[in-house]
Amino acid sequence: MSDDAALYTQLATIRRFEETVLDAFPKGAFYGTTHTYIGQEANAAGVLAHLHDSDLVFSNHRCHGHFLAYGGDARALFAELMGKATGVCGGIGGSQHLHWKNFYSNGVLGSTAPIAVGAALAEKRKGSQAVTVLFLGDGAMGEGVVYESLNIASLWGAPILFVVENNHIAQTTPTELAMAGSLAGRFAAFNIPAVELDSSDARQIYDIAAQEFAQVRSTPGPRALILHTARFGPHSKGDDTRDPAFIEELRAMRDPLTIHGDRLENGQRAAIEAEVDSAIAAAYAQAEADPLPEHAAHVKSGH
Amino acid sequence: MTSVLESLNQGLHAAFAQDARVYLIGEDLLDPYGGAFKVSRNLSTQYPDRVWTSPVSEAAIAGVGAGMALRGLRPVVELMFGDFSTLVADQLINSITKFPAMYNGAAQVPVVIRTPMGGRRGYGPTHSQTLEKLYLGVPGLRVLAPNTLSDPGDLLRRAILEQNDPVLFVENKVLYPKQVLDNAALADFEIEASTQDFAPTHTLRLKGAPRPALTLTAYGYMAELAREALTRLAFEHEIFCELVVPTQLAPLPADGGLQLALQASLQHSRRLLTIEEGTYSLGWGAEQLARAAQHFGGRLQAARRVAAAEAPIPAARNLEDAALPALEDIISAAREMV
Numbered sequence: 143m144s145d146d147a148a149l150y151t152q153l154a155t156i157r158r159f160e161e162t163v164l165d166a167f168p169k170g171a172f173y174g175t176t177h178t179y180i181g182q183e184a185n186a187a188g189v190l191a192h193l194h195d196s197d198l199v200f201s202n203h204r205c206h207g208h209f210l211a212y213g214g215d216a217r218a219l220f221a222e223l224m225g226k227a228t229g230v231c232g233g234i235g236g237s238q239h240l241h242w243k244n245f246y247s248n249g250v251l252g253s254t255a256p257i258a259v260g261a262a263l264a265e266k267r268k269g270s271q272a273v274t275v276l277f278l279g280d281g282a283m284g285e286g287v288v289y290e291s292l293n294i295a296s297l298w299g300a301p302i303l304f305v306v307e308n309n310h311i312a313q314t315t316p317t318e319l320a321m322a323g324s325l326a327g328r329f330a331a332f333n334i335p336a337v338e339l340d341s342s343d344a345r346q347i348y349d350i351a352a353q354e355f356a357q358v359r360s361t362p363g364p365r366a367l368i369l370h371t372a373r374f375g376p377h378s379k380g381d382d383t384r385d386p387a388f389i390e391e392l393r394a395m396r397d398p399l400t401i402h403g404d405r406l407e408n409g410q411r412a413a414i415e416a417e418v419d420s421a422i423a424a425a426y427a428q429a430e431a432d433p434l435p436e437h438a439a440h441v442k443s444g445h
Numbered sequence: 446m447t448s449v450l451e452s453l454n455q456g457l458h459a460a461f462a463q464d465a466r467v468y469l470i471g472e473d474l475l476d477p478y479g480g481a482f483k484v485s486r487n488l489s490t491q492y493p494d495r496v497w498t499s500p501v502s503e504a505a506i507a508g509v510g511a512g513m514a515l516r517g518l519r520p521v522v523e524l525m526f527g528d529f530s531t532l533v534a535d536q537l538i539n540s541i542t543k544f545p546a547m548y549n550g551a552a553q554v555p556v557v558i559r560t561p562m563g564g565r566r567g568y569g570p571t572h573s574q575t576l577e578k579l580y581l582g583v584p585g586l587r588v589l590a591p592n593t594l595s596d597p598g599d600l601l602r603r604a605i606l607e608q609n610d611p612v613l614f615v616e617n618k619v620l621y622p623k624q625v626l627d628n629a630a631l632a633d634f635e636i637e638a639s640t641q642d643f644a645p646t647h648t649l650r651l652k653g654a655p656r657p658a659l660t661l662t663a664y665g666y667m668a669e670l671a672r673e674a675l676t677r678l679a680f681e682h683e684i685f686c687e688l689v690v691p692t693q694l695a696p697l698p699a700d701g702g703l704q705l706a707l708q709a710s711l712q713h714s715r716r717l718l719t720i721e722e723g724t725y726s727l728g729w730g731a732e733q734l735a736r737a738a739q740h741f742g743g744r745l746q747a748a749r750r751v752a753a754a755e756a757p758i759p760a761a762r763n764l765e766d767a768a769l770p771a772l773e774d775i776i777s778a779a780r781e782m783v
Contacts, residue, residue, distance in 0.1 A: 198516075232549035241548035246515070250539045256505040257540055260512020260520075267468075267518065287535075290505030298497065 146405050147414060149344045152187035153399050154418040156207040159216055160375070162426055163206070163223065167379055171430070172223045176237045179207030181342070181374035184398035185307050186211035188347030189275065189367070192355040196272040198265065200258040201247035203238040204307075208277055212245045216422055220429035227435040234435075244272075252278070252285030259291045262300040266362060273358045274302045281312030283328065284320055292332040292364070301362035303354055304329070304336075309373040314383045329366040336366035342396040345405070372396045446630075449597050450621040453484045456598025457521070460605040461492050464519060467605055470506045471523030474498040481525045482561055482621060503532040507558060511541045511611075514556040519605055527562035527615065528574050541611045542585035553609045559601070563617040563666060563722055564753075564769050569760035575722040575753065577615045578729055581695045587643070588695040590615040590665040593626045594647045595638070600692060608643055615694075617666035617722070633676070639702035644692035646702035648710060651679050657687040658783045659747075660710040662703075662733055663720035664691050667770065671720050674775040682776075684783050687714065694729060699736075707733065708740055716747040716782050720775055725752040747782040751775050 160178040167176065179186065186207040190199065193212070201208040209219060214230065222229030223237050230240045238249035248254050254276060262274035282288055283306075295302055306325055310317050329336035335357070339350050347369060354367045372392045376382035382389070403411050447455070460467045469488055471480060475498045479486030489496040499506045503524055510520040524530055530537075537558070544552045564573035577588055587610040591597030597616075604612045624630065631649075639646040649672065650657060659678075663671035668690040678684040687710040691703040698704070711717055717737050719730030730750040737745055754768040 231547060231551070234549050235547045239543075239547045241544070241552055246544075246548075246552075248540060248543075250535065253508070253535055253540050256508025256536065257512040257515065259505075260509035260514075261516045262512070263509065264513040264516035264518050267513075268516070287504045287508065290500070290502035291508065293500055294502065294505055294509060297500070 146345070146402070147410060149187055149191065149348065150402055150406055150411065151414050151418060152191070152211055153183045153344055153402060154415055155216065155422065156183040156186060156210050157399055158418050158422040159210060159219070160206060162422055164375065164379070166426070173225055174236050175378045176223060177204040177378050178375045179204055181372045181392065181396065181398070182307055182309060183207055184342050184344035184347050184402065185305070185369050185371055188344045189305055189351040191348055192351055193275070194272070196244070196270050198244040198258070198261055198272055198274040199246070200254045200261070200274065200276045201240070201245065202251060202254065202277055202279060202282065203249040204279065205238060205240055205247035209240050209242070209245060209247070214240070214242055214245065216425035217428045218242070220426050221432050224429055225434065226429060226432040228429065228432040232435050251282040252288040255288045255291035256294070259295045259300045259302060262295070262302040263298060266299070266301050271359070272301070273355060274300070275305060276302060277305050277307060279312065280306065280308040280310065280317045280321065280325070283325070289328070292329065292334060295364040296332040296334050299363045301358055302364045303358050304334070304364065304366040306366065306368045308368065308370045311373060311384070313377040314381065325368045334364045334366050336368055338368040338370070340370035342371060342398045342401055344398055344402045446624040446627065448621065449591065449593060449623050449625060450482070450484060452596055452598035452625050453601055453616065454486055454598070456601035457485065457488060458491070459598070460602045461488060461495065463602070464606055466517065466519040468495045468497065468513060468518055468520045469523065470497045470499055470510055470520060472499055472501055472525050474523065480523055482618065484559070484616070485523060503529045504536055507533040507536040508540065510556040510558070511536060511554050514554045515544065515552060519555060521557045521559060521605055524558060524560035526572050527560040527576055528571050530560055530576055530580070533558065534579070537580065537586065537611070537613070538583055542583055546585055554611050555609045557601070557605050557612045557614055559614040559616060561616045561618045563619055564758050564765055565619050567760055567762055567765060570757035573758040573765070577613065577694065578723040578727070580613055581729060581732070586611055586613060586695060587693065588613045588615065589644050589693055590617070591620070591692060592665055592668045592690055593620065593623050594636070594668070594690055595645050595692065596625060600644055615665065619666045620669070623669065637706070639706055642693055642702040646692065646706045647690045648706050649675065649688045649690070651676065651685070654679060654685045657685050657710060657714040659684060659686045659716045659718060659779055660689060660707065660714045661686050661718050661720060661775070661779070662689040662691070662707060664694060665722070667720045667722050670772050671775060674772055674779065677776060678779050682780060684779055686779065697732065704736060707737060711737055711741060711745070715741070715745060717745065718749050718751065718775070718778055718782060720751045720770060722753055722770060724755045725750060726755060728752060749778050749782055751778050
């Protein structure tokens, strides 16, 4: 498969997964909440295509796309959202708390920043050559611990790539109501080299991420990749307060599947979509049939 | 004889010597300063690449320690004052202690967060508190509080190297200059040590004393005052007590060393006095009394707490003394119970 086809497969997998989640939620298939990645797929696909096996990824509440692009299994992720024993974390973590191999996510914005920096420093001390990737959103930029972590990452030379996905909205609050100054200026203040891209084109993101990974691998230390992007869906399930016409406009202008899909032959694109549709449907069906977890011992302790 | 401070310093040195995965992160760690209370003295000289003096960023250094622990190292994070643990609360509650369980057992975070707590030094409202009660009951957190009855440094070394839970290691400031007690210093006492848990629980009674009329329980520095109270109650008031001193505050299993030791003592005394430097309500002592009430029901004849006032700890010496539990408070509470 060509790189373009592989990228498209990744984009389509994330999109189909998230659409399935949003479709199934009102039907009662899932319990709790979710934060979908629709519109931002090109970021995960373009960035994480450069991972080596030993690299680490720290993600946030909006982690499904990162997890799937990392190589995570769709059935295990559906099962986690359904609270099944076969879920990524046996149903304990749910949508925002995933760990598999070197992938970790947590739902408290910014809380992962010092942990990712510490993990990156540990890998450096162990001599593993691993690069740590930390995904942050514009919303997390309101958390003070992020700045403590940028300072330490720079002071102590942590081999980490900060990837900021600026989707211009934190839950319902537009970024301009929550952020003074600029994203790039935040990294400049700590002497962390940062590059910016305003694009939903997976190939452009892939290319700029390639340079960033190469830099972190060759001169281990922190760098930042600021990706201006668009979230098409609600923050979680049905809490989008934006004008539907605006979202239609975003979809028309910035859909990563349209932008990148246009590079493929029509037949190839349709074939990939059909394959992804059936893989996701199968993953969903398998997860649905999976068993519920036994009562874990830890739930009973302390009495 | 070795002081608690020297013992803790030796424990850190032993951990560093024993295992290259051990790191220390904290503020003002570099020699000749060696940390604000000098527990970390000489480590930066001997292990310059494993002792990282940090910015004033408590939340971040706790998180950095967590990330290092997650990836196989054995970091120790020093918080200069326990009062600053509030800055670390999110890391402690929502990440450090969550990962092992919420990742379904697939991750471990063996980080030790050490910090001095307690008053009696005139440091005022934000540098004198005993805040560990805020963290007792956080699932997955082991809270240890050394005392003079067993080797604090060895406990610290074992906490760093020999178990996989995140640990909050609470060092009472006034304990630092106290001597770790040897057999000669404890010659007046008959002592039982329960070693079934990671950290010991000690039960003390005066040699030759009759069955206890009252059980005292205290940890950390308050165990020093409680031991003195036990002696004075016997010699001045003919009230014979047993004193139960845990070193592990949490978790608190129903069949753990502290609960079994308290039950064994209360079987005879039926009266429990808890003594702590944290504030009075909703605290460590309240939990011990609740456990005792659950176990003994109506057979428990008396229950009281000695604790700190529910107010900021004043800087003025006489006001600070009035706010914190003192020897006389223990003695008068005990006399009212028997």
